[in-house]
Amino acid sequence: MATNELDTTVLNDDVTLSLSGPWVAYWALFLRVLVGYWFLHAGLTKVLFGFSAAGYLGGASRGAITEPIMQVFANGALLTFTNYAVGWGELLIGLGLLVGAFVRLASFFGGVLMFFFYFTNHGWANGMTNGDLWGLLLFVTLAILGAGRVWGVDGYLEDTEFVREHRWARYLLG
Known part of the structure; x- marks a missing residue:
């Protein structure tokens, strides 16, 4: 078995899934x-229209396992930082994913945001499996698949001399 194939049995039939095939690339592009x-x-x-996490961090955090941490960010300079970081962070992450630039870096920070969104969910009123968890899983999937190489800027950036000479830079791309 090659490292880019998955061998399994489905309904008593042996099945081999090629992870380097075109459908995986199309799926990675679609998800990205x-x-x-x-x-x-x-x-x-x-x-563009303003955002404040004050209500979420202050009032909605009641009963969350992370309430003590959230209360620290609920006002003052840390609230201002949070409002700025969430809005601009989401915008830059989304832009990076859409054009396929620095996809692993964008996916890492998207995963960090989704991690915080998931664990600050007050009491998991809608269950442990929610949109925040699925978002986190999507970001991890994009990072693993190297989705920026499929019709994205990362495919071109990886061919630059800088990235060839500095292998660590490839961890930001993909």
Whole structure:
């Protein structure tokens, strides 16, 4: 078995899934554009029309396992930082994913945001499996698949002399 194939049995039939095939590339592109649009739209809305996490961090955090941490960010300079970081962070993450630039870096920070959104969910009123968890899983998937190489800027950036000479830079791309 090659390292880019998955051998399994489905309904008593042996099945080999080629992870380097075109359908995986199309799926990675679809996920990247979908998540990129999701975050670009969320970020643009916050940046253009204003956003404050004060209500969420202050009032909605009651009963959350992270309430003590959230209360620290609920007012003052840390609230201002949070409002700025969430709006602009979502916008830049979404833009990076849409054009396929620095996809692993964007996916890392998108995953960090989704991690915080998930664990600050007050009491998981809608269950442990929610949109924040699925968003986190999507960001991890995009990072693993190197989705920026499929019709994205990362495919071109990886061919530059700088990236060839500095292998660590490839961890930001993909």
